[in-house]
Amino acid sequence: MLRLFGYRGRRFAAALLPLLLAACGTTEPTQQARPAMWLIADEDTKIYMLGAMHALPSSTDWEGGKVADAVAASDELVMELSPAELANAGAVFQALAPRTEPLPMAKRLPAQALASYRALEASGGGFGGDALDDWAVMVLMGQRVAQKAELDSSNGVEARLTERFKDAGKRIGGLETAKDQLMFFETLDPATQRTLLTRSAEKSDEAVKDVKALTAAWGRGDVAALERVINEDVDTVPAARKAILTDRNRRWSAWVQKRLDQPGTVLMAVGAGHLVGSDGVPAMLEADGLKVTRVQ
Template structure:
């Protein structure tokens, strides 16, 4: 967690994990202090948009015409995909766009790693802020977020799907390692994991990470024109590296320091 501040505004910027193991303890200490101090919560999606995400996925995910996974993946990638299906039932990949298959594969791996969305940062923060009547807003809409994937070119989508499928056999271990790195605040380890997965697809990195980080840092700078204390919780991958939100804010002259 980082703190961006000026004379009358504080924005705590918390790196979130969308799903966590049952019983994970993360919202005490400095994070708990920030939660209690904040006048409002800002997340990638508001609670209403989080609720709309599944319907948006169902609307955008289907292909115009089915295409067999066997025609999209070969070798280790196809083996990894089939192993995931064998572990928990069909992913119906033939009927879905490449990006949507990748999303479902990620969800299957998270399930196998026993990561629970109800234990994730967004769910717990929503409960705490709603319990005391503090406002919650979102930086994006669910459909807008999924359109970042939907509008990627075919080559970028296929590359993301292939890389995800090739690493499916180590997916549970990788997810648990990333969760552990997050839990101990190991920014370098998080950055390595994130870069390994997306640096090979520059178009995806630009659309999914860099461009959004720039928009969110611009939002934070604008928000600092008004007094108050804000807790801004976005995926931890958006806060690390030279194009992470804290670094972008510092480059714009905002005072930023890590506080957790």
């Protein structure tokens, strides 16, 4: 889920909750995309690591090139969430999101941020934010931005890969549970949650433009641009970076190294923000002395 994961703090929300990115159709001409992908291998194992976007314009064609080769060669697909966990995530969100006591948004946000929040809310119906934790409000704001940007979850990387692997009768697994992912937010300290929410609201008028630029960089495989976008947000909120990016990337790096002990070919598709930068999974693997090759 991250991202994540542009929408300033909402990059975290969009990355962490692919299930909440509603599908919206678009009639734009087909756009070719070649997202970044890496390979780590030993004598009998290959693991492709593909940077994913959880939702994309339906006009985006990203399944060609080396991705098609990796899909055909792989025996197994591993994502952040398995299909079963993704299906359960909405219920988990509903259980964790409510506050113990309501708190009006007017008491949480400064005037400028509150005005921007109200404008985003008015664009498609209320969020019910008074009754929700700060992180949950941010998630719903991210959903609204995705809708306004005409992103389509059914064309997202995980959804399309799931179809391909199911049709081929290949294994599909996940690295985390839906509760794991939501608890990364739920357990952030209140000050960090409020900072993320405030930043999200303050910049919400720029969010659609930001997410389109982020999607374009992903489609070009421009990892430097992706790293700049991610760092723009998370470097200002260290506690969020540690919980939502660095710690998870470390666990996933350990998973990759352990998976190399089993023969076979695996396609690992996780949010693109987890694969770029000095604390991205490829960089962590290289720091441990393993050879990682960019193949697209």
